[in-house]
Amino acid sequence: MMPPKFASSVTRALGVDRVQDLVDLSLRAQELTATVGDEWCTEFWVAPMTPAQAEGWRRSAIELRETWSFVNLKSGGVLAVDEVPDHALSQPVAAVTYPALLSQLCAWWLFHAWRGADLVTDAVSGIASWRLTTAPLAARALIEQVGCLLHECRSLFNAWADAKAGRAGSAARAEMVRSKMTPVLVKTSMGTRISGSPERLQAPNVLTYVKRLEKMTGEKRYSKWYDWLSDASHPAFAARIASSSEAMVHETGALAFRFVAKGPLSSAPLDNTGKAIADRIRPQFNEVAAHIADSTAAAAKTYFEALIQARQLVDDFAITTRAGALTQRHLWPAPLPARTGHPCPCGCNRRDGGIHRWGQPTPVLNLLGS
Ligand SMILES: [Zn+2]
Structure with missing residues (x-):
């Protein structure tokens, strides 16, 4: 892991505690990327066929020597899936249902893991090198991502x-x-804000995610942070003041001025040679940088907490349904129940199957401050 390198002028501007917090969160994000960055999974969907289609395909599959499971639905449709291992052919209902759902849960979890870790790493690296153009x-995006994670967690935890x-x-x-x-x-998986998309696929407005984040964490500053970061992301007021000092007015009122510089601004009295006195340098408050640092720290902490709990949901689904054993497709993460007497692979350390049985409680989303 590479700790992000904060220049001393940036540390002075943000404060040692803020910087340490951000360094720790960046290292955690890099560790997550090192753990899951090379993982992959197949995501697949099962859609009903008509009985006639299914019958035709059943014959073709036999000729092609492909192994398929078929299930007739009460509605009249037929579900079918391939890549079923021999030992699971006796469980067609489970085979057409659980692996596909688990594959979608795996893809969902990896999506949040990869994007969240990238955004934490880049936000911290951006502020560490005072790139106030891209850090906002x-x-x-991290606020949006974490708000989205909480919004989707809420729906998935309830559904499961x-x-x-x-x-x-x-x-x-x-x-x-x-x-x-x-x-x-x-x-x-398919929600979008692109105009003309079908209503059932329309993703929530991004402000819904910001509000969800505020509500579920009790942190009321997200809306303000989001406004400031949006303004700084555009060539707007916040972007202009990101690289300038506060405006000062001459005592006559005849003129106003401010200093403009790319790096962090500070002030210090001069010695008699005209040089700044080093131990009396005082950083100028930079509102944009402060919002980047504070929102990134808050959102990253919630992100890691929610991602761990989201993983518990995926693992509980995987172990309860045993979906990973019902397909030959590659799914990850897809733990299976532990052998008798062995600790559970989800990390709950139970040796008796614990909650991973039908009718038992499901993991609960529980965030600090909620
Ligand atoms: Zn467990």
Whole structure:
């Protein structure tokens, strides 16, 4: 890991405690990237066919020597999936349902892990080298990303809690899990703000994410931070003052002036040779830099906390449904139940299956300040 290098002038401007906090968060983000940056998974979706299509394809699959599982739905449609391992052919309902949903959950979690870690790393690196042109972009995107993570977590945690509580037989349960999880996963995976997109795929306005972040963390400064960072991301007022001192007015009122410089500004009395007295240098307050540093620190902490809990949700789904054993496609993360007497791979350390059984409680999203 490479700790971001803060110049002494930047440390003086931001304060030692702020800088240490940001260094720690950047290292944590880099560690996350080192852990999951090379992981990958397949994301796939199962859509109903008509009975006639399914029958035709069943014959073709046999001729092609492909292994498929088929399930007739009460609605009249047929679900089918390939890449089913031999030992799972006796569980067609589970095989057409759980691996696809888990694959979407895996892709969802990796998306947030990769993007969040990149944004934390870049926001901290930007402020460390006082790049007040691009650092606000990363800091603002981090707020959006973490707000989105919380918004989607809320929907997915609720959907999984409803789905897992069902005590129905395996076919009815699979149907319920699919009906609860699919609409949420479709929206998280394909939601967009591009005009003309179908209503069911329209993603929330980004301000919804900012409000969600404020509400779920109790941190009321996100809206203000977001406004400032947006202004600094455009060639607007905040971008102009990011590289200038506060304006000063001559005592006559006849003129006003300010200093403009790319680096952090500071002031100091001069000695009799006209040089600044080093131990009396005082940094000038830079509102844009302060908002980048404070919002990045707050959002990054919530991000790591929520991402760990999101992983508990994915792992609980994977272990409860045993989805990873029902497909030959590559899914990650997709832990399977531990062998008898071994500790659970999700990290809960239980040796008896713990909560990872139908009807047991699901993980709960619980953030500091909420
Ligand atoms: Zn566990």
